[in-house]
Amino acid sequence: MITRTIFSGFGGQGVLLMGYVLCHGAMHKGLNLTYFPSYGAEMRGGTANCTVTLADKKIASPVASHPDILVAMNYPSLEKFEASIVEGGLAVLNASLVETDPERTDIEVLRVPTVELAREAGSERGANMVMIGAVCAKSGMLSLEDTIEGMKAAMKGKEKFFPANQKAIERGFRFVDEGK
Amino acid sequence: MITRTIFSGFGGQGVLLMGYVLCHGAMHKGLNLTYFPSYGAEMRGGTANCTVTLADKKIASPVASHPDILVAMNYPSLEKFEASIVEGGLAVLNASLVETDPERTDIEVLRVPTVELAREAGSERGANMVMIGAVCAKSGMLSLEDTIEGMKAAMKGKEKFFPANQKAIERGFRFVDEGK
Amino acid sequence: MAKQTKKGKITIDRERCKGCHICIEVCPNGNIEVDESLNAKGYAPALFKENTNEGEKGCVGCAQCALVCPEVAIEVYRAN
Amino acid sequence: MAKQTKKGKITIDRERCKGCHICIEVCPNGNIEVDESLNAKGYAPALFKENTNEGEKGCVGCAQCALVCPEVAIEVYRAN
Amino acid sequence: MSAEVAYKKVFERPESLKDVPTHYCPGCGHSIAHRLVAEALDDMGLREKTIGVPPVGCAVLAYNYFNFDMVEAPHGRALAVATGIKRVHPDKFVLTYQGDGDLAAIGTAETIHAGNRGERISCIFINNAIYGMTGGQMAPTTLLDQNATTAPGGRDQRLHGNPIDITRMLAVSDGVVFAERCSLVSIKDIRKAKKAIKKAFQTQLDDLGFSIVELLSPCPTNWKMSPKAAWAWVKDQMTNTYPLGVIKDTTGYEDKK
Amino acid sequence: MSAEVAYKKVFERPESLKDVPTHYCPGCGHSIAHRLVAEALDDMGLREKTIGVPPVGCAVLAYNYFNFDMVEAPHGRALAVATGIKRVHPDKFVLTYQGDGDLAAIGTAETIHAGNRGERISCIFINNAIYGMTGGQMAPTTLLDQNATTAPGGRDQRLHGNPIDITRMLAVSDGVVFAERCSLVSIKDIRKAKKAIKKAFQTQLDDLGFSIVELLSPCPTNWKMSPKAAWAWVKDQMTNTYPLGVIKDTTGYEDKK
Amino acid sequence: MPIEKMLMNGSHVVGEAAVRAGCRYYFGYPITPQNELPEYLSARMLDVGGTFIQGESEVASINMVLGAAVAGGRAMTSSSSPGISLKQEGISYMAGMEVPAVIINMMRGGPGLGNIAPSAADYFQATRGGGHGDYRTPVLAPAGSQELAELTFLAFDLADKYRNPVMLLGDGLMGQVMEPVVFPDFIDLDDLPKKDWILDGCEGREPRALFSMLLGQKGELYYHNLHLHEKYDRITAEEIRWDAETPDDAEMIVVAYGTASRIAESAIEELKAEGFSIGLFRPITLWPFPKPPLRDLAKRVPKVAVFELSMGQMVEDVMLTVGERAEIFFHGLPGGIIPTPAEVAEFLRSALKGDGKVGRRIEV
């Protein structure tokens, strides 16, 4: 099994953190992984993205020509990566910012109203945590427990945010399970 | 025809100038030539030497493994280069400083009392000019005229020394011609 | 609140503006405010108060805001 | 000319000496001279005047010569 | 209504500055310094004879913003490159625009010697006490106790030495005829800075020697402050270590007046 | 006869100087500077804890003459090399011995920043206003109108700039706690120089900071003068451009007395 | 205790590994994309009582390393391409004086300032000696975080074993990527063999001198160079390292190192899925280049495909190794972009077909 996920969005949307949470969750689960953040050439204020690869065997390239999953937190991200998703792949869209649907019909699409759900869960700032929860739930990459563990490991030192983040992650899982 | 000459002696004995005179004389005569002064590694106050190669054809190496002529202005020079002279080659020794004779018997030897002859010719400082005169006369590399032209070209800008040097060179030639 | 002729006025290029809000700091007459609606780059740009409330001095065209604006996003006009 | 006991004396390593002759310059009592016979390196070394003429003060062991000698070729002795 | 009144423009973008957005962060001093340099060149009619050398630093892209000839110099070598240019075009106006790491760290030798040779070059020195472009490492100009990514816990005198005052070192050379330190964080300071820049430029036109204007400049991003706080930090902290004012002036301009 | 009198030796070669001939020219200041450094180390009992860094310059072979550990540094980098050594052995005594080209030209940045960091290193700076080893090219310290093989007709201010005074530049840094300029061309000067060297060494032992002693030193060969004339030239010419004396002293030693 | 996996980016991995390998002296000047390394060490050295100095330049930094190493410390510096160019004189001196040290080059795209996207265009500089003179430095090319850690250890050991500078050649991408790493244990500095050549003051022994200038008239420099080359021959004989997976029926082997080898590996997986039989030969030591094992492979595999993040540098070593034993194909990407497995797969298909659509055939 090998799964390549690209997280993409504005600088401020906590995109890299989402990938980081997924990585730590996968470590906790005992998977191999690589985490490749975009860097450099993209200058200040631009969009950020990272590629996370999970596998039960050795991972070759940390760069993905064709991601299995695209997590698009804004529209430019969808535009940029839609074409590269593998046939039958998954696109998880931040419904709060991305109105339009992908053009491709050969991929599955999940729309997550991250901001609204986060507000419900306590604070809009948890939008990215809602998203990672939804992504893990939908893709089955991580269980709820592993995801929460991943969040805790990824945010070591910032313990005061754990409860709020956990709520948001759980909300993301519930959204997938209950469809709302 | 190709003739390789090594001039060697103390720093102060005008060794490089002798070679320089020979070069300019040869240029005047229309020969090809290369001039290779020792440099660098030998540090201050040490001995100086230069290799002059004259030929009527293109000259390959400016470095001589086996000189045809050695001009030794002091004993260390004889010691250093004697072995390398070609069979049947010529060693011209500064008799004023070099008492001992070469060990080799397969080379011709000319002993020139440069200081005494220079004194005769006007000034001890002309010892190196006496020597170059003797060397050219003995080897036939240059005529008296070419040698004097060479001296003038080599010392361009120092015209005031021309007459004294010319005397010394002539004395060197006479020494070879007349054997005294 | 009454509209009134001002000695001066400024225009702010809201897309060029990076929302550092230094201009707001320096305007002696408080004629600039924060525009909460973000610009394309995601900054909250500065907004010139076209209208001044009773007692407010209004823009005098002193150009201090423009002088400090790092983005050269402000042009200043003075009534002649 | 008469030999006489001197307050001081120096020894000059003539082979180490490079004939800069600064010592000759600084000796307050003119006790050092140039040795015209060259040393192995071809320098005219400094020579200590063992004997002093009438009226000459002679070496006092002040070590000024040694202090300036670049080659550390001079050792100085003083009578006790 | 204001529409009825006629207005005339009293402040607009100088011609020496292209009408394009910059990549600088909000509240960055580079942007203001760029405008001042451009205004000075406009005022003095120098744009078309100017050749500028930007640094490697946050201002590396200055050639995208300035509206005159420019050439990129390797990090720290702007003044060596400028020296080559000026010797070919003594009749043209040559300026360098450099950061504190570029000018006072890797470029120390080039800076000191261009000044000492009295090269007819004007140097704009942006001192923000940090390595901006590379992400906030300690600069030789970083203040004591100031945080930097390579000075965890703040700059420590014993470990890192004191903030360097290279402008005062330059002032030791006779070849340096004008050196002033200004800041960019108040109306008054900005006006002063522009005057200093024009004076520095004048020394080159008058063939007097090397001139430098050091500009204390906020870097909100790497100082991890709001623009407002950064501007205040320059005024309250930086100027203690780097007092403002003329450091050297042998132009004799004042006397002439 | 003097033989009858007993004499005791009052001046001999210091232990820190090997008993071998040097390659220096007659009347060269390097030789005297070597002796003074050696005497100072002997007097202070430092020989066995000393690590020295010679320059690339005429003194490149100093490791053949000094009787303690030494490592060759690339040209101009002695103070960077010494910094590495001192950080590994803070308890050892580290000195550099550098020429004016080495320290004030190619090594400018290393010099300025070692001083600014206040490295606990003592620097002996031999200023002979010329590139000796390479055969008399102009140094940054070459005096105006002084001849050099790369300054035909003498150093020209407009072409080459003024002689650099790097020791005064160094003095700008707080990390530099002691800087004195001495010369080597008279009994008095030589005695002064030795005192200065010992004081510079003491600052390192007391962990105060960076210290430098600049020694105006004759180069008869490349000045094309007799040793006597060269010594006189230092006194009459060099000291005008480079006045002797203490340039900086924040050791507080005097107060303590 | 349980082996603990750590998740950190490549630059931090090198920093942590260096500290565990006994490095206590770091000197460097910032440059992207390797700033995370000095940043990490600026804090880490405080923990372990080591020295971190941000030099005033790369030139100063490499010479501080020289000084610290000569004083007996395990010392290192790091930079990226332009900064490494500035260190060449210092590296040549260290090689000449036989001073051990570790130099990290997290390559970026060039020439000049270029940009910081992954690139491997400093192969010639690293393996042929960008500095002057006849010297060599072992060059280690990790292909992932675990190897970054292990080869950092190896770099310090080789440096001390042969008294020679050693270079670790990574790239910007490697410095950014995070993978779980299991670090080797801290070495005990006291366990390291004592160095009898270092400078620490001559108390109780004869003074020592270290230098690279050899003026002697008896050919001292000549003989020193012969001595150095005997050492280089020993290193060549004893220290080559590589990684190879080659099916017995392989139609082709791909030669690639570092990040390029990771991309190539994925491309090979693609082609295997398409039914091709392809091997991968990954040099780990770039100098000495693992010639014997590659030459043996070339005897039984008809095609060799070389993929580099440069316009063609390592390919020369492949040519010098393979000669005419196999067909050689090359595809190179100059810096500036992030390479993808898809593009490499294209090249491999083209090489298999020999249609020359992507990359080119190389004639020796």
Place this chain on the structure above:
Amino acid sequence: MPIEKMLMNGSHVVGEAAVRAGCRYYFGYPITPQNELPEYLSARMLDVGGTFIQGESEVASINMVLGAAVAGGRAMTSSSSPGISLKQEGISYMAGMEVPAVIINMMRGGPGLGNIAPSAADYFQATRGGGHGDYRTPVLAPAGSQELAELTFLAFDLADKYRNPVMLLGDGLMGQVMEPVVFPDFIDLDDLPKKDWILDGCEGREPRALFSMLLGQKGELYYHNLHLHEKYDRITAEEIRWDAETPDDAEMIVVAYGTASRIAESAIEELKAEGFSIGLFRPITLWPFPKPPLRDLAKRVPKVAVFELSMGQMVEDVMLTVGERAEIFFHGLPGGIIPTPAEVAEFLRSALKGDGKVGRRIEV
């Protein structure tokens, strides 16, 4: 007028030739064995109204050259091995920015400070780019004073023609040796093609910018490198130069350049006198290396003997050219001594016998 022969040492020859070739801007830092060159130019530039600046360092000097060249002048610098190492970053920038300039390297023995006896151990650095990134600089290797003069002219012309730095690779011996030289006439600077890319103020035109940093997301750096390599391919196709004298019945050809080729020539004369038939192949451009002509020769001559003043650098280009077409023998002398024809003759005899007594057989 009669062609006048001049007798001056090699360093002066380069200086005079540079001035005649229109060079008016020299920037350099002293280093033996090439000081006679800057010394000559410090005076000569005053005559011709040019600029001579002794930079504060090699790094400063190469960047002054960059500035002068960007401003449109014919500019040059010179140094010897350690100084050239320090110029590598600057050379990489000039290559990246396509700035024409001439760099003279009068090689000395290394590594490190070494000594100033003739050596040719900077071949790799010169031909493979000692600097970072994928770039090349044409490298010209004169073998005597006349060629020093002519190739100095060529260097400036190639630099301008291709907007690229060009290196002239000599050695200390060549700089000291005097041979009669006939100089080409002074060129008229106004005859040179106008440069439409230089910086001289934007009066009456759009401002220009020159830079090597290419951050663009569309692969600007990638395409720039492709552009550079098209240029390098053009140079490789059009500019190779060599000198060959090969009897039809040659048993062996000797490959050597620069001073080594002069020594080898004398050795060959010795062996010819002994009745052997031996040719000499002398590369004049080291990059691009004259592969086609050498490869043709290798097809008909059974043995190739390579002689270098290094431990073996150019020999790699010979191997890459000759492959297995001929037996390759190598003999190298590291720096530090003055090589003699006698020793080379020994090597050639040994190579002819194939007894491996002197030098060694090279397997590709």
